[in-house]
Amino acid sequence: MRSPLIDVRDLSVSYGKVEAVRGIGLTVAEGAIVSVIGANGAGKTTLLNALMGVMPSAGDIRFDGALLAGQGIEQRVAAGLSLVPERRELFATMTVEDNLILGGFRTPAAERTAALERVYQRFPRLKERRRQIAGTLSGGERQMLAMGRALMARPRLLMLDEPSLGLAPRITEAIFEIVVSLREAGVSILLVEQNARAALEISDYGYVIELGSVTREGPARDLAADPRVIESYLGLGAH
């Protein structure tokens, strides 16, 4: 088995006295797509925020063998972690191209142009709209821009928080195709999704989170066939 790119052990995050994430253990192998599924409020977004350093956490996070404890977001970006948050957090008043260039803030200037070209190749729509103000883009384009901006940092692990949220099915499909193509390009993916069926379909491995703890894990195919997972997340009434 390939060595894990990120190895999380006994991770806990608290909001005041409320523990949103409780002793989560999780790994993402190099070049894998790993999904985290669970209901609203299960702690999925909190988990990603903790891994990125947006909020403080207890426990061990090892990235490429090195402990991330005490490192700020900037150092984690430099190390190769990148998060596309649920709310996208674009620079709404700036152009598409400026958003992308800023995505490469930590990328050496000499390599930034090449990175920009690669993003434009992957998202031709963004190239067409490069001079447009980010706040005027459609939902799907915003998600593409958010992913493009994250890719500008040339991450080794891309974390996507609900990339399909609020998007039409056709666009969701396109976004998931891009996620798969990113794995082929060597980027490991940690995917948090409410759309569990679509997420498990493209994943290698999956975790189910309930009330801040991992309750089930396994190869994505097995999870998709697990009766309890089907009942809670894949069956009628679920997404």
Next chain:
Amino acid sequence: MDATIFSFLLQDAATNGAIYALLALALVLVFAVTRILFIPQGEFVAFGALTYAMLEIGVVPGTVWLLLCFGLAAFAVEMYSSRRAMTARKVALEAASKVLLPAAIAVAVILIAPSKPGPLLASLLTVVMVAPMGPYLYRFAFQPMAEASILVLFIAAVAIHLALTGLSLVFFGPEGLRASPLSGDMFEIGPLLVTGQSLSVYALAIGLMGGLYLFFSRTLWGKALAATAVNRLGARLVGIPTTLSGKVAFTLAAAMGAVSGVLLAPMTTVYYDTGFIIGLKGFIAAIIGGLVSFPLAAAAALGVGLVEAFASFYASPFKEIIVFMLIIPVLIWRSLVTHHVEDEEE
């Protein structure tokens, strides 16, 4: 009113307006990047003016000691906050930027001041002395509470303003000072008689605004600063160090304050507490610009200058009242057109 008076009032309006514009731009910049309503911006103007005026008469300005105090305070706070992750390299770097740098500036000023430096050198020294106060002040006063609410930051800004006014009295004394014009020349342009002083004000103000525009639209750091203003979390996620953005914004603001002070020094007698009222006028312009728009704030600043010039001609005792009343219709208009949304991104 005849044409001569009219033209003089216009000129007055433009020169004052240009100085208010620099203040307003600094306020918008600091607010956009750090969410701080930077009331003490006027103090930087007073520091700049008093420093320049003292250098002109060959006196070592109190600014050097004030700068040293600021640097030491920032150094102390930095050391305390990183006491758990202290390395020799970090201590050396911090000591160099917060203790050695102000000390070197102090030595240079003490050596140069008695020779009564000319306007150019004196302005340069003034900016060099005042500009580093911005990041030092940010480090010890605002950075520890960078994530606080706008109201808390505002209260802190008021406290800093009061403290700086007091320090200003200690370090500069109660005497008012006025410098001689940057240029004593007069130019006749058609019916207008334009002073060299006014022209220097216009040139510097326009130059600084152009420089700011280029900085924000062309450089990666300028864009990063603008991005921090637009979306703080987004900026952090792409790896922009937001505390450094705060320091850069404060450095720019302090430098702009110092330049405004140099421009103001020959136009009026400046006392240790003059900064506040001037700062408030820049503040009005910044508010009219919604605290977000640079061009609107600059245009509003010219408007403030215009109203002030004509008010002081027609109703001199009420000129400040008239100027400050400008804010009332703006606030009413803003409260009518602004949608109260919690969610400002996207």
